[in-house]
Amino acid sequence: MRQGNVRRRTLLVIAALTAVSGAVVWQYRRDIFDTRLTVRTYRVETDKVTAPVRLAVLSDLHSCAYGAGQTELMNALEALAPQPDALLLAGDIVDDELPEENAWSVVSQISESYRCFYVTGNHEWWTGEAERICCQMEGYGVSVLRGNCHLVSVEKGDAVQILQICGIDDPDFLNSREQLAQAGGQIDRDLFSVLLAHRPEGFRSYLEYPFDLVVSGHAHGGQWRIPGLVNGFYAPSQGFFPPYAGGLYRIGEAHLLVSRGLARESTRIPRIFNPPEIVVVDILPR
Ligand SMILES: [Fe+2]
Numbered sequence: 001m002r003q004g005n006v007r008r009r010t011l012l013v014i015a016a017l018t019a020v021s022g023a024v025v026w027q028y029r030r031d032i033f034d035t036r037l038t039v040r041t042y043r044v045e046t047d048k049v050t051a052p053v054r055l056a057v058l059s060d061l062h063s064c065a066y067g068a069g070q071t072e073l074m075n076a077l078e079a080l081a082p083q084p085d086a087l088l089l090a091g092d093i094v095d096d097e098l099p100e101e102n103a104w105s106v107v108s109q110i111s112e113s114y115r116c117f118y119v120t121g122n123h124e125w126w127t128g129e130a131e132r133i134c135c136q137m138e139g140y141g142v143s144v145l146r147g148n149c150h151l152v153s154v155e156k157g158d159a160v161q162i163l164q165i166c167g168i169d170d171p172d173f174l175n176s177r178e179q180l181a182q183a184g185g186q187i188d189r190d191l192f193s194v195l196l197a198h199r200p201e202g203f204r205s206y207l208e209y210p211f212d213l214v215v216s217g218h219a220h221g222g223q224w225r226i227p228g229l230v231n232g233f234y235a236p237s238q239g240f241f242p243p244y245a246g247g248l249y250r251i252g253e254a255h256l257l258v259s260r261g262l263a264r265e266s267t268r269i270p271r272i273f274n275p276p277e278i279v280v281v282d283i284l285p286r
Helices: 002-027 068-078 101-113 122-126 130-139 176-184 200-206
Strands: 038-046 053-058 086-089 116-118 148-156 159-167 192-196 213-216 247-251 254-258 277-285
Touching (some): 068 101, 068 277, 086 159, 101 116, 116 159, 200 254
Parallel strands (some): 038 277, 053 086, 086 116, 213 254
Antiparallel strands (some): 148 159, 247 254
């Protein structure tokens, strides 16, 4: 009799807690499952520039839709003030399951207005057509980085800032270690150097070379977050509570910037407290 009462009370408590949590989730569902596009800005200070240079990062679009003609994404880019000096496409722009039109709509528009640099992500390789995708990017005037570096000159008043933008393919199908060595061998230590590499988990190996900033994606912000408490629950290749889920990390003099990406309808598990983002990084004189 007494055991039956305890069981009944326990069930009532569980039911009450479930109802309360359900009500809280329902009340705050817009914030919790918010998939509106956001812009997140970071700052990196260096002795290697004398005027600010602004880069914007688009990563892990996965061919997702941002309004008719991708206007939502394009409007967010056009609203940036000041405008970015270059755009970095950090891989998984095209998806292996969704149609590619949304991705190419973005690429065709941004390449008309910005200098764009691209590296492959694993999903481009999973299409089985990564080489064709790289050629198509180049057809739009996008610089595809595969173990090489480009110099970017940015005129600011009387001064010209020169950055070195390098990149490597995603390692799923290729030996990107060789590409990393090639790109690392081209670093000019007098210039601010950026390595574009889809996967953040390789950060320590990237640091075998003196890049000033590594830009990655792939982790999707760890999919679920509790702001201020848990920066990401799970990321591919990094597992649970990934060390590089999203944000700006610093090791010694080097920085790693991990975009939480732009994937929306392609994700099978909803993003929680983890809205898709355009990332802006301001490289500022120290
Ligand atoms: Fe990826």
